[in-house]
Amino acid sequence: MINCKNCNTSLSAESDYCNVCGGKVIRNRLTLKNLFEHISETFFNYDNKLLRTFLTLFKKPDDVIGGYIRGTRKKYVNVISYFALAITLAGLQIFIIQKFQTDLTFYDTTTEIGQKQQALFDKIFKLTSDYQSLIMMLYIPFYALFARIVFFKINKLNYTELLVVFLYAQAQMSISIAMITIIVVPLNIISFTAMGFFIMPLQILYFTYCLKHVYGLNNTQMLIRTLIFIGILGFIMLLFIIAGAIFAAKSGMFDEMFEAQKAAAEAARQAQ
Template identity: 35%
Template sequence: MSENLPTTFQPLENCLNCKHELESNANYCLNCGSKIKELRFNLKRLLAVYSESFFSLENTFTKTFIDLWIRPDSVINGFVIGLRKRYMNPVSYFAMALTISGLQVFVIKKFYPDALANMYGSEKTGFMSIAVLDYQTLLTSASIPLMAFIGWIVFKTLKKYNYAEHLILNFYAYSQYAILATLAGTFCLIIGWDYGIFAFVMIFMTIVYYTYVYKKVFGLSIKGLIFRTLFFTLMSGFIFALLSIAAALMMFLTGSLPLKA
């Protein structure tokens, strides 16, 4: 049976989080630091809470998003060695990226179904690309362990990260790229920019961003960076070619990919 909690507009005698007795006229619990909110919600206050949660510089999502651009080593190395409260954890950040990407899938299928057909020059190929969107979450989730494995192989001689820690790096790096690609891709659709050009630009940006992240995290020299980037890119291309074949086979078996023109 759920316990009877006082409504938010009644004075509180004990903290709702830790049950510690509250001082009179206190704004925070002296024991756990939780805010004491006795005011009822209205639209203005609800919007203020939403803005504080998602757009404040104190928000972990905002900090994570900004610092993964300017100091990815602080975010990734920080989490690996035990920093927890400053940044969003990698799995939650990945879930956020999937949610944002899912919104773009809805936008493409609902409002811009011809964008991918025009991108590839044929209706059938565009249909294949739209069908791939239906499996985006599955393919993305499968790609993270593979990317982590490639990174572990490429950087194994440095003996800095184990496989699990490469998973953390890839959760952060892929999520950051996915959020950027989703926002930029949606903007391109809205202004009518060629989505094919955008896709090729983002492939290049993926390589650049991953190279940047690995350089910052592992402190690579230019020579080591070039060699390992080429090795990583070749292995990734091979793996994703296999994933593409697997995706096409899955769509064929489920009837999402018709063989007739």
């Protein structure tokens, strides 16, 4: 008889897995060889949960998302763990961008106005980078609410179930974008700024793809609801932009830039 090293359950000497906790019975001492085998099995084997979850979310998202909602919780990585992985990779992505993409200059810094505009951009970029994980989480309830409104005549999913849909979908996009960034930015293939123009459209397309599969709609039905979703999302984003501009103005973020513009205008009048 042997005992499970995870839960201390008594097992037969021939057991390979614990019949209580499911843990694998380890008989060999840890070596570099079996450590490498364990890492390979965990991250690169098609049969492992992580890789299977990632691939299936592209091929058959309903199998992962719908399965989790219907109660299948062992076949794929659960939604909270997958979203946590996305947040971790997003942090690594920001580190890579800050380390390798140092030239984030978008304004003419030879002028005082350009320097103020660039300083404002740097503040906003740092703020969004520092709180990216929080921003990612804040998006989800709004996405679920918009979807609930758009699909109001189809009662297949409640609000909580829609949260699961968008947690998986947002995590999948974040993981994919982070992996691409980690590869292409250090190699200087494309800047993250250029990638930014494609991220939102791709994200909306993927959300549409997931919702289409989860709800089982045809292309025409999904197109109509996607346009409504984009309209609502665009309106809300406009409100956020306005609120952000008001906050920036109230906090004095624009003051230096406005003063520089006034000084430049005054210098131009005196030159005439």
